[in-house]
Structure formats: C-alpha cells, structure tokens
Amino acid sequence: MDMAIAWDWLKQKNFRLNDPNLHPVVAQRGWEVVFEAWRKGIYVLITQGNRTFKEQEEIYAKGRRKNPDGSWTVVNKKEIVSNAKPGESYHNYGIALDFALYTPDGKQVTWDMNTDFNKNHKKDWMEVVQMFKARGFEWGGDWRSFKDYPHVQMTFGFSIAQLKAGKRPSRPAMVVQVPEPKITDKKKEEYMIPVAKADKIIALIQAKWKEKDEQIKQYQKMWQEENAKPDKCQQKLDEYHRAAEALRKDKKELGELADEVRKVSGRRAANN
Ligand SMILES: [Zn+2]
Secondary structure (H helix, E strand, O other): OOOOOOHHHHHHHOHHHHOOOOOHHHHHHHHHHHHHHHHOOOEEEEEEOOOOHHHHHHHHOOOEEEOOOOOEEEOOHHHOOOOOOOOOOHHHHOOEEEEEEEOOOOOOEEOOOOOOOOOOOOOHHHHHHHHHHHOOOEEHHHOOOOOOOOEEEOOOOOOHHHHHOOOOOOOOOOOOOOOOOOHHHHHHHHHOOOHHHHHHHHHHHHHHHHHHHHHHHHHHHHHHHHHHOOOOOHHHHHHHHHHHHHHHHHHHHHHHHHHHHHHHHOOOOOOO
16 A cells, blocks of 8 residues: 555644534535545545535636626636535535546645556546445436536535525534554554665675675685695685675575665565
C-alpha cells in the first residue's frame, strides 16, 4: 500500500468536515469515508459541506439574473451549475457533501471519474461512492435528471419541502471523532527513509563496499605473486583464496543492503 499522502495533510485539507453547521452524523460518516479511502490509497477532498442560503443564491445566480420581483431569468445556460434555489439544496441544511479526488502527489484535484490511482482495477470515484452509500448516503449520480456526480446527501427521511417548512433532522449530542491511523499505519510512514538520509547511508555503504573491493584485489595480487614463486606454498594460496571469497560475500551483502535502503527511500535500485 503506497501512502503517498500523509493522513495529517489530508485531514487539514478536509477542514470543511469540521464545520459545526454540518450535521454531526454526516460529518462523522464523511470522516470515515475520507479515512477508509486514504487507507486504500484514494485521497478524497470534501469540496463542499454546509452551504448558507446566501452562498446557495450565489451559486444559483450563475448563468441567471434575478428580477425585481424575485423571479429568475436564464441568461447563459452553459454557466448554470445548480437548479437549487436557497433552501432547496440539502447542503443548506448541513446534510450534503461534495467531493473530489487528489492526485497521489497531492498537487491536483480531479473530478475525473475514471482514474484508478490505487491500481486495484476499480474506478476510484466509484469506490468512494460505494463507501458513502454503505454509510447511508444517497449519491447524486443516481438521480434521473440533473446528475450530480460529486454530490452525496443524507436526507434522514426529510424532503426539501419539509426542510423548507422548518422541519430538521434531530442532531444527536455527539462529538465527531476524526479517525486516526493505527500504530501499524503510522509505522509504515515512519519506515520510509527520506531520500537525503538514504543517500548518506548509501554513501557509507558504498565506502565499505569499495574497501572490501580493494582488499579482494590485494588478496588476488598476493595469490598471483605466491603462485608465481617456484617454491609456492599451497596452504598460503588456499588461505588467500578463502579470504577473497569471504570478502566477495561481504561485498555482495553490502550491495543488497544499499538496494534495500534505496527501495524504502523511493530511489531506484542500482544494477551492480
Ligand atoms: Zn452537492
């Protein structure tokens, strides 16, 4: 599992889930989805949670003009992003969320529904949708008209008409618990060696590797010199040979060690 994005970073980006105007159950389930997705290598950004009536009007006004009598006229159909007037969106009651996905480097936010960043042969977007649905959310992508793919909502059985009439889902007295990785998850992050440190460790290993290499060459030279003697000593030859062999084994181990360090630091293994 590649945890490219740190949980603490993603948690901060999802500050909208901490909005006290959000229904606590929606906030809690929202955090659970963001966390579950993070553990699977999908990085969810909640782009919208609670939306005030004023904010809703600003959104509804896109592509429309408000008339003096309060009615609206469409000016540019292409600019329209919502058909919900103030009070007509579940966002206005803190019981809807919109989401998008971060690219694994955290540098971009995408609404692409076909990406499979965690490479499990499932579309990340639909994986997230399933996580929301499993927790009682309705998905805007299931609507027959005006599909709203980044939108999920929890109606608690209330229609917009009922909400407009002043009815509200009850808010349980609960403190929203932001999930935290277990020690095993944290360890995984800690095990990663920063590239700069890894390079220093590799340099030390390489110095040792060269040292062994020099020693091998010395034994080879000694072997050759001994072997050239008319009265060469077989015992010495064997001894030099064994010493060189032992050093070769050490050298090989050091090479493997350097590759290990390269791996956990994200450096590519060298072909030596
Ligand atoms: Zn929405």
